[in-house]
């Protein structure tokens with residue numbers, strides 16, 4: 034069919050004319066396929082990998098990726114130079130991004146353990162240790178996503194994870210994109226698993242003859258990848274953790290009268306081109322008809338010039354502009370929506386950050402398009418979607434470490450806290466617990 038030339042426009046609502054229920058209705062995320070149906074598809078795949086290891090993994094790659102010439106599912110480091118041949122400018126771009134992401138995540142390191150004396154002689158500490166083995170899923174298929182490899186690989190390297198395994202579906206000729214090999218090399222990955230979907234997740238969760246079993250799996254992916262991650266993280270036999278639930282990408286832009294309509298439209302579109310299920314929201318703070326129209330004209334004109342205009346059209350169809358009276362009203366709506374990306378195209382953007390309660394990552398002021406965060410500024414782009422920004426953080430250095438606590442008491446410390454322990458053990462009727470204290474206190478009397 035011929036490409037449509039229909040006007041690409043977001044529906045418009047005015048908060049002062051509608052109720053709170055209508056605002057919530059307009060901000061609903063596009064519904065997702067039921068998890069049960071997808072689980073029905075991925076469970077047999079996962080079982081097959083557990084039972085048949087590499088052989089099953091290869092057969093799925095032959096089937097889904099059409100990479101029938103592939104004979105080994107894993108590429109081990111050191112990776113051959115000829116697999117990472119790239120144009121000079123791409124290498125330079127990856128190197129700059131790598132360095133900024135490294136700097137920002139290295140600064141998140143806790144240089145010394147936390148140590149608190151809660152009572153005289155009672156010392157509580159907390160210290161971080163890297164997760165030893167991590168599996169990083171980099172979506173593949175037609176897209177080339179070196180940025181995702183960077184956003185997962187660099188913090189894993191900075192955290193000191195001993196084994197970094199990257200999984201990504203190969204191209205139909207069995208090769209992996211050189212950008213991913215180059216990033217894998219830079220972050221010191223031990224191997225690249227040439228597989229995708231639930232089968233790649235299962236291979237990393239349980240291990241196969243050639244795939245290293247990992248302790249945590251991170252990274253975005255389609256519904257099969259997500260269902261696979263949820264399944265293995267619930268299986269105590271796998272003993273594997275995952276990062277967070279992932280859904281389609283989204284952005285919420287708050288713009289005031291001073292915002293440049295072309296900038297606003299470009300930010301909305303840079304999310305809308307991700308996928309038809311992406312959602313973009315504009316909160317227009319006290320804009321008049323002419324200003325709203327200017328943004329809408331820009332949106333249409335810029336969209337029509339994009340190669341991915343059809344995807345944009347899909348995303349825009351469930352996106353909305355909401356007119357608000359002031360910034361506080363806009364912030365209330367934004368905090369309730371809890372966007373993955375929040376862009377503040379506001380005159381006093383920096384001050385407004387104080388009012389942000391729920392968001393994955395914030396982009397402040399007119400010179401900060403979201404794309405800088407997607408690639409090169411240094412912040413992470415693996416962020417909570419679907420409103421999960423209310424309770425989850427995006428991927429950060431902490432995603433690759435766990436915290437261990439310790440207590441260290443002196444005799445005086447045990448004398449100080451012992452009675453409270455004995456009494457609570459008594460209340461819970463755990464006599465051995467009580468005695469572990471009383472035997473020691475008694476031995477001090479001798």
Ligand code: NAD
Nearest residue numbers: 097171172173174181202229230231253254255257258281
């Ligand atoms: P993918 O790597 O997530 O999934 C490909 C795999 O899906 C295949 O290897 C195959 O195993 C599996 N699969 C496909 N059809 C199947 C079926 N019928 N039954 C069982 N398994 C099947 O790649 P994709 O599909 O291109 O999806 C990419 C995803 O990543 C999108 O959902 C997109 O939103 C997301 N994404 C995220 C980021 C990011 O946050 N960094 C960037 C781009 C894309």
